[in-house]
Amino acid sequence: DAGVIQSPRHEVTEMGQEVTLRCKLISGHNSLFWYRQTMMRGLELLIYFNNNVPIDDSGMPEDRFSAKMPNASFSTLKIQPSEPRDSAVYFCASSSQLEGNTEAFFGQGTRLTVV
Amino acid sequence: GQSLEQPSEVTAVEGAIVQINCTYQTSGFYGLSWYQQHDGGAPTFLSYNALDGLEETGRFSSFLSRSDSYGYLLLQELQMKDSASYFCAVLYNQGGKLIFGQGTELSVKP
Numbered sequence: 557d558a559g560v561i562q563s564p565r566h567e568v569t570e571m572g573q574e575v576t577l578r579c580k581l582i583s584g585h586n587s588l589f590w591y592r593q594t595m596m597r598g599l600e601l602l603i604y605f606n607n608n609v610p611i612d613d614s615g616m617p618e619d620r621f622s623a624k625m626p627n628a629s630f631s632t633l634k635i636q637p638s639e640p641r642d643s644a645v646y647f648c649a650s651s652s653q654l655e656g657n658t659e660a661f662f663g664q665g666t667r668l669t670v671v
Numbered sequence: 672g673q674s675l676e677q678p679s680e681v682t683a684v685e686g687a688i689v690q691i692n693c694t695y696q697t698s699g700f701y702g703l704s705w706y707q708q709h710d711g712g713a714p715t716f717l718s719y720n721a722l723d724g725l726e727e728t729g730r731f732s733s734f735l736s737r738s739d740s741y742g743y744l745l746l747q748e749l750q751m752k753d754s755a756s757y758f759c760a761v762l763y764n765q766g767g768k769l770i771f772g773q774g775t776e777l778s779v780k781p
Contacts, residue, residue, distance in 0.1 A: 560713075589769065599714070599758065599771040612768055645711060649769075658702060658721075658762060660769055662713040 560650050562663035569670055574636040577666045579648035581629050588631050589660060590623055591647040599647070605631065606653065638670045673697040675772035677759055682778045683749055691744045691775045693759030703735050703742045704760045704769065714758060718744065746777070754779045 561580040569575050581588055590602040603613040608625040625631045635642055645667050649660040675695045683689040693703070702721035706714040720726050720735035720742060732745040746753055756774040763770070
């Protein structure tokens with residue numbers, strides 16, 4: 557398996573534009589996490605899904621952010637409209653809920669810059 | 672609320688031993704994990720403790736005391752390549768919510 561795959565790796569956009577980040581889970585994993593990393597706030601959990609269902613979205617900053625899992629292997633995180641304070645590295649991670657498994661596998665991240 | 676506290680940075684020399692502490696206060700707890708991150712890349716899993724005691728994985732060991740809400744990562748025989756950020760993370764439930772500390776930047780000097 558190629559691991560968790562995120563696209564794009566880098567995104568530069570203007571304030572007010574819509575941004576869509578994409579994530580492909582590891583085959584067989586059924587939990588999906590979106591994190592945001594900044595110097596000030598560290599690694600923040602935005603939302604996580606189990607079996608395609610959003611379980612906890614309490615970390616989503618505001619209504620401008622939305623996340624979906626249209627199928628078991630793919631997720632999107634959308635920001636509309638984007639603002640300069642959204643600039644960060646966005647990671648998705650996946651894991652399996654099989655007994656004994658505790659490891660989350662991270663993608664390489666999307667570095668978002670909103671100007 | 673929830674919080675995980677760890678030192679922001681640690682410096683050590685090659686060959687030495689370093690301990691990175693983590694204290695946590697969370698509304699849920701299933702276990703404590705440790706992750707390593709090089710230069711802003713993908714965090715990678717190092718170790719996990721669900722029960723009190725020490726878990727050893729090669730040069731790295733991790734300890735947990737649930738009664739003290741405390742854990743640490745012990746790195747032995749430090750190498751230059753160990754220079755990275757290390758995060759403790761509380762796992763709320765298996766396969767579920769994973770909350771990270773702010774990270775400790777380890778610098779290994781020659």
